[in-house]
Amino acid sequence: xxxxxxxxxxxxxxxxxxxxxxxxxxxxxxxxxxxxxxxxxxxxxxxxxxxxxxxxxxxxxxxxxxxxxxxxxxxxxxxxxxxxxxxxxxxxxxxxxxxxxxxxxxxxxxxxxxxxxxxxxxxxxxxxxxxxxxxxxxxxxxxxxxxxxxxxxxxxxxxxxxxxxxxxxxxxxxxxxxxxxxxxxxxxxxxxxxxxxxxxxxxxxxxxxxxxxxxxxxxxxxxxxxxxxxxxxxxxxxxxxxxxxxxxxxxxxxxxxxxxxxxxxxxxxxxxxxxxxxxxxxxxxxxxxxxxxxxxxxxxxxxxxxxxxxxxxxxxxxxxxxxxxxxxxxxxxxxxxxxxxxxxxxxxxxxxxxxxxxxx
Ligand code: GN1
Ligand code: MG
Numbered sequence: 001x002x003x004x005x006x007x008x009x010x011x012x013x014x015x016x017x018x019x020x021x022x023x024x025x026x027x028x029x030x031x032x033x034x035x036x037x038x039x040x041x042x043x044x045x046x047x048x049x050x051x052x053x054x055x056x057x058x059x060x061x062x063x064x065x066x067x068x069x070x071x072x073x074x075x076x077x078x079x080x081x082x083x084x085x086x087x088x089x090x091x092x093x094x095x096x097x098x099x100x101x102x103x104x105x106x107x108x109x110x111x112x113x114x115x116x117x118x119x120x121x122x123x124x125x126x127x128x129x130x131x132x133x134x135x136x137x138x139x140x141x142x143x144x145x146x147x148x149x150x151x152x153x154x155x156x157x158x159x160x161x162x163x164x165x166x167x168x169x170x171x172x173x174x175x176x177x178x179x180x181x182x183x184x185x186x187x188x189x190x191x192x193x194x195x196x197x198x199x200x201x202x203x204x205x206x207x208x209x210x211x212x213x214x215x216x217x218x219x220x221x222x223x224x225x226x227x228x229x230x231x232x233x234x235x236x237x238x239x240x241x242x243x244x245x246x247x248x249x250x251x252x253x254x255x256x257x258x259x260x261x262x263x264x265x266x267x268x269x270x271x272x273x274x275x276x277x278x279x280x281x282x283x284x285x286x287x288x289x290x291x292x293x294x295x296x297x298x299x300x301x302x303x304x305x306x307x308x309x310x311x312x313x314x315x316x317x318x319x320x321x322x323x324x325x326x327x328x329x330x331x332x333x334x335x336x337x338x339x340x341x342x343x344x345x346x347x348x349x350x351x352x353x354x355x356x357x358x359x360x
Pocket of ligand 2: 025026027217218232
């Protein structure tokens with residue numbers, strides 16, 4: 001706490017600190033709530049994982065562009081309560097929106113009061129989330145600044161497969177022998193799953209500014225269930241719209257946990273799918289191309305697949321990327337994501353029919 005206090009002292013908080021406590025469940029950065037004497041406002045302190053986000057300056061510049069642009073849009077629309085609808089980062093004493101303490105990078109943002117995050121949502125909330133991510137993409141469509149790729153090739157499936165294959169050939173932790181079944185299942189689908197990259201190279205599929213981490217817990221809901229804002233902006237960058245559509249469904253339409261040990265719990269929930277898709281298309285169909293819409297079921301499969309590949313690669317590499325809670329955690333995650341993928345695959349024809357109906 002003392003160390004955290006001294007970090008916070010480099011930012012211009014409007015009030016004295018009462019307490020700093022851990023916050024959230026992200027797998028990458030460390031997050032704390034900074035509770036002030038008056039609570040008006042409280043703040044969020046984050047240690048940026050700079051092994052993963054290696055260009056912190058670019059990262060914070062991206063976030064500044066995105067939040068500035070969204071703030072402007074909200075103001076133009078005459079929205080009220082704007083500080084609860086877009087994140088606001090505090091400058092540190094060096095004038096930047098982050099502080100380097102010689103070892104770690106830190107940032108502070110204003111805590112959004114009376115807002116909630118969820119690990120699971122019902123269909124109604126999924127509908128709101130669909131609209132919110134559609135709107136988020138729409139608002140960012142005319143962002144004037146060029147955003148950098150904070151993690152190069154982040155959602156590039158060919159690159160993720162290469163990472164897995166490299167991990168397999170090095171086999172540094174001697175784990176490949178235990179996961180052959182999953183490796184085979186992954187390879188069997190590899191070509192189909194790299195479709196987006198091919199369409200992009202052929203000039204048929206665009207990249208747009210996307211959020212790229214649309215896990216359900218990266219969204220803030222107001223007390224009445226409406227969506228306030230999207231958080232965790234570290235990965236906002238040009239990508240295929242599949243990123244946002246697919247990753248939300250991967251997390252929200254899973255009837256089990258991302259790391260469920262009981263695979264019977266893990267299935268793809270069509271009610272969540274329908275509500276989210278309807279909300280998303282309502283907000284996004286005016287700018288989406290037919291090829292993007294046609295491939296939404298592909299996107300629903302791509303993200304459990306990609307996450308399966310990423311968790312498995314990390315397992316094989318000896319658990320160096322994701323925070324884990326117990327030995328074998330990344331393998332449990334791999335299995336759960338694979339089960340989800342299988343369930344998505346079974347539902348593909350139904351998804352297609354539903355999307356066609358929405359577009360009529
Ligand atoms: C990470 O930080 P968090 O938990 O929101 C990861 C995502 C994964 C997700 C899996 C920068 O997101 O890409 O989908 O874990 N973020 C990064 O739960 O790798
Ligand atoms: Mg997060």
